[in-house]
Amino acid sequence: MATKLIEIKGLTKKFGGLVAVNDFSFHVEKGEALGLMGPNGSGKTTVFNLVMGDLKPDSGEIIFEGKDITNYPTYQRVKAGIARTYQVPRPFQELPVIEDIQMSTIPDSIMGSFRGRAMPLEKVAKIGEDVGLKEHLSMYPRELTMGDLRRVELAKALATNPKIVLLDEIFAGLTVAEIGELDTLLQQRRKKGLNFIVVSHDLKALAPLVDRVVVIHFGEFIAEGPFDKIVNDERVKAAYFG
Amino acid sequence: MIRRLRWWLIAIAVMCVLPLFVPLGFPVSVIRLLVMGSYLAIFAMSWDMMSGHTGYISFGHPFLIGLAGYVTAFLSHQEGFQPPHIVLPLAVTLPLGVAAAVGGGMLFFFPSMRVRGPYFALVSLAFMEILHRLIIAVRPEFTGGDRGLPNLPSVVMGAIPNYYLSLGLMFATAIGLWYVSRSNVGNVLKAIRMDEDVVEASGISTYRFKRFAFLLSAVTAGLGGVFYTHYLASINPRRAFSAILLLDIIISAVIGGMGTIVGPMFGGYFLTFILEYLRPYLFGQWRLLAYALVAIFMVIYKPKGFYGIAQDVASWFQTRKRRSAQYGY
Ligand SMILES: Nc1ncnc2c1ncn2[C@@H]1O[C@H](COP(=O)(O)OP(=O)(O)OP(=O)(O)O)[C@@H](O)[C@H]1O
Ligand SMILES: [Mg+2]
Numbered sequence: 164m165a166t167k168l169i170e171i172k173g174l175t176k177k178f179g180g181l182v183a184v185n186d187f188s189f190h191v192e193k194g195e196a197l198g199l200m201g202p203n204g205s206g207k208t209t210v211f212n213l214v215m216g217d218l219k220p221d222s223g224e225i226i227f228e229g230k231d232i233t234n235y236p237t238y239q240r241v242k243a244g245i246a247r248t249y250q251v252p253r254p255f256q257e258l259p260v261i262e263d264i265q266m267s268t269i270p271d272s273i274m275g276s277f278r279g280r281a282m283p284l285e286k287v288a289k290i291g292e293d294v295g296l297k298e299h300l301s302m303y304p305r306e307l308t309m310g311d312l313r314r315v316e317l318a319k320a321l322a323t324n325p326k327i328v329l330l331d332e333i334f335a336g337l338t339v340a341e342i343g344e345l346d347t348l349l350q351q352r353r354k355k356g357l358n359f360i361v362v363s364h365d366l367k368a369l370a371p372l373v374d375r376v377v378v379i380h381f382g383e384f385i386a387e388g389p390f391d392k393i394v395n396d397e398r399v400k401a402a403y404f405g
Numbered sequence: 406m407i408r409r410l411r412w413w414l415i416a417i418a419v420m421c422v423l424p425l426f427v428p429l430g431f432p433v434s435v436i437r438l439l440v441m442g443s444y445l446a447i448f449a450m451s452w453d454m455m456s457g458h459t460g461y462i463s464f465g466h467p468f469l470i471g472l473a474g475y476v477t478a479f480l481s482h483q484e485g486f487q488p489p490h491i492v493l494p495l496a497v498t499l500p501l502g503v504a505a506a507v508g509g510g511m512l513f514f515f516p517s518m519r520v521r522g523p524y525f526a527l528v529s530l531a532f533m534e535i536l537h538r539l540i541i542a543v544r545p546e547f548t549g550g551d552r553g554l555p556n557l558p559s560v561v562m563g564a565i566p567n568y569y570l571s572l573g574l575m576f577a578t579a580i581g582l583w584y585v586s587r588s589n590v591g592n593v594l595k596a597i598r599m600d601e602d603v604v605e606a607s608g609i610s611t612y613r614f615k616r617f618a619f620l621l622s623a624v625t626a627g628l629g630g631v632f633y634t635h636y637l638a639s640i641n642p643r644r645a646f647s648a649i650l651l652l653d654i655i656i657s658a659v660i661g662g663m664g665t666i667v668g669p670m671f672g673g674y675f676l677t678f679i680l681e682y683l684r685p686y687l688f689g690q691w692r693l694l695a696y697a698l699v700a701i702f703m704v705i706y707k708p709k710g711f712y713g714i715a716q717d718v719a720s721w722f723q724t725r726k727r728r729s730a731q732y733g734y
Contacts, residue, residue, distance in 0.1 A: 241608035267607040276589035
């Protein structure tokens with residue numbers, strides 16, 4: 164029981180008549196990286212939105228470090244240690260990359276913000292460099308490629324000093340070499356104790372990163388297990404190709 | 406630091422010595438216009454703190470200004486329609502007016518700030534109209550009804566003392582709000598305008614920061630409101646809650662450059678003078694039409710207003726300098 168970092172129980176979300184997520188349950192062990200797989204439109208991003216509090220579930224519970232956070236507003240979940248990247252990047256259009264990342268470090272207090280308790284820019288720059296944005300720190304979002312915008316997403320999530328990060332398709336738009344670099348970075352972070360839930364269509368990028376995979380299809384749980392076993396599972400193959 | 410502020414210091418010095426030239430023939434009418442300009446600048450900066458920064462558009466600033474004005478007017482004076490009551494000194498009624506703006510604003514506007522979308526704008530517009538009607542209809546013997554409250558006491562007498570008073574208030578407001586705008590608090594507020602969800606996702610309660618911005622906005626609107634009311638020496642519902650005042654404030658902020666504080670300050674003076682000199686040609690509906698055209702133009706061409714244009718010019722000069730240093734042309 165004490166080994167579970169986050170536990171999702173019976174999560175359900177309907178959009179009108181469409182059941183996007185249906186009685187979906189899974190958990191992440193402490194120190195674990197979990198893959199969340201499923202074909203297009205199966206409900207992966209919706210699960211992330213529910214875990215972050217961007218959407219309210221119709222039913223179900225989210226337990227983080229033993230606490231029921233189902234009714235927490237988003238910012239309290241982030242302060243508790245959950246962060247996410249957006250599948251469609253959402254940078255602050257009027258800010259250069261470095262200030263965009265710094266925004267994630269501003270304290271949630273008026274007095275604290277006045278006293279300038281955000282992370283100093285040299286440290287912010289380090290986070291940016293780690294994800295491969297060294298040359299882009301003073302650029303504006305409109306000058307960046309989709310791949311770089313995804314790195315900004317990752318840097319912003321890491322800058323909140325999270326315990327777990329929900330990664331939504333951060334490998335899309337990157338070259339094979341870049342994916343390799345990012346994989347290396349994420350594995351380093353994992354060794355330092357950071358947990359991940361990774362959504363990716365790129366199974367080659369996913370494979371070395373995750374300990375275990377959960378598969379979702381039409382909003383429902385269909386399989387769970389080690390990566391190699393799951394990709395050869397009949398139900399999973401049927402979901403992806405049938 | 407001094408070098409960077411040199412133009413500001415010169416401007417402030419000029420503003421401070423201007424009345425000395427009145428005995429030499431500098432027109433007092435210009436001094437009076439500058440007083441009006443200072444108050445419009447205060448209101449525009451106040452609006453900018455909330456709406457220009459966060460994007461939550463307030464149509465309720467006349468509500469805050471008018472509430473503050475009515476409270477100090479009613480309490481400081483005994484004449485016309487009112488039944489006898491204790492008349493309080495200005496030193497008491499001015500702070501009470503400001504407190505009324507803050508209290509009323511918190512009571513009525515905070516709930517709608519929790520929700521995204523146009524609710525804040527709609528609620529603020531509704532409360533301006535409700536207060537307008539209430540003051541006319543409910544207990545006109547207290548509020549003066551349609552006619553308002555005339556012959557209010559002055560804080561200071563004469564054009565020049567009022568000039569210094571309004572200028573002092575204007576500078577205090579400008580420096581205070583500018584400081585906030587340049588701090589991380591201002592950065593969060595501007596980020597809320599860009600993408601509020603993402604600000605929440607960086608662990609910040611946007612409601613907390615919106616509340617603070619609104620509080621500053623209400624304090625400065627109330628402060629401007631009480632002194633403005635006593636400067637005009639009368640208050641009536643038609644002027645206090647007019648769409649024209651609301652539009653003057655918003656247009657000042659928009660043409661000056663939203664989210665910059667300094668821009669709306671300039672916008673307030675600019676609009677005051679432009680309107681005065683265009684008065685023979687621009688009245689009633691024409692003024693509203695001109696506002697609509699200016700607003701459309703600014704939104705399409707330069708959402709950053711004068712401030713943005715000044716920035717562009719400055720950066721153009723800088724690149725010229727840098728280029729000429731590099732290539733020698
Ligand atoms: N805000 C919304 N309103 C209505 N329907 C929605 C909304 N968000 C998602 N959906 C629908 O819910 C279903 C699940 O969408 P979701 O984005 O979670 O899938 P996904 O697994 O992330 O897909 P992809 O792999 O394409 O990113 C889809 O049918 C989608 O159209
Ligand atoms: Mg998705």
